[in-house]
Amino acid sequence: MNTKKISLLLTSIVMATAALAQGDPKLTELYTPVPKVVTAGKVTSDAPSDAIILFDGKNLDEWVSTEDTSKAAAWTVGKNILTVKKGTGNIQTKKLFTNYQLHLEWRIPSNITGEGQARGNSGVFLASTGKGDAGYEMQILDCYNNKTYTNGQTASIYKQSVPLANACKKPGEWQTYDVIWTAPTFNEDGTVKSTAKVTALHNGVLVQNNFELKGETAYIGAPQYKKIGPSAVKLQAHGDKSEPISFRNIWIREL
């Protein structure tokens, strides 16, 4: 190996070490295998009689601001839909839940721009564990002809579980998530007694099949658990510059 090659090798090692030290988010991204694309059929979703209606198009009475839960949720309600208001932060349910079945519908705007993670990024935190993005996120993103790391694409459990299929509909079309969530349980000393588990359908297609979570979803580094009790369901106002996405028809059944 000549001096130039050794120098290049050393530079690479120094850069990799620096990335590790700073906590490089790329270290937890996966790119293969890529889930197969499945064209979903029509999906319907009227709330069953015992559901708690979280959003029916009229108001955000069931929601608060994540950053200050004494404050009303500041996203936009109009024309029977809820639209993310960027810059106002995440919103979460007033009620707290443990195990449940959740239905929600979301729509990427037809004029969406951006690429990768910056194209209609939002998310549903199946249990919020604090401010910001603390908790367990199932990703919402436009992955209709948009490539990103597979464990961060639509219907992934963010950076933990690649979805079993890519069932994304075109921007402008309404899409559904149906999620069965089993909350983690903890021993007195805070250690995990049983992991969180998630089964989910995206537009009626199975995308998560009783996946056992490794902890809270993390942008950087390994997932970890922290002891929680009943928790809010949270929706993400992601900081990317793309056009804000909308929601409608959100309901939940406690199990």
Ligand code: MG
């Ligand atoms: Mg997200």
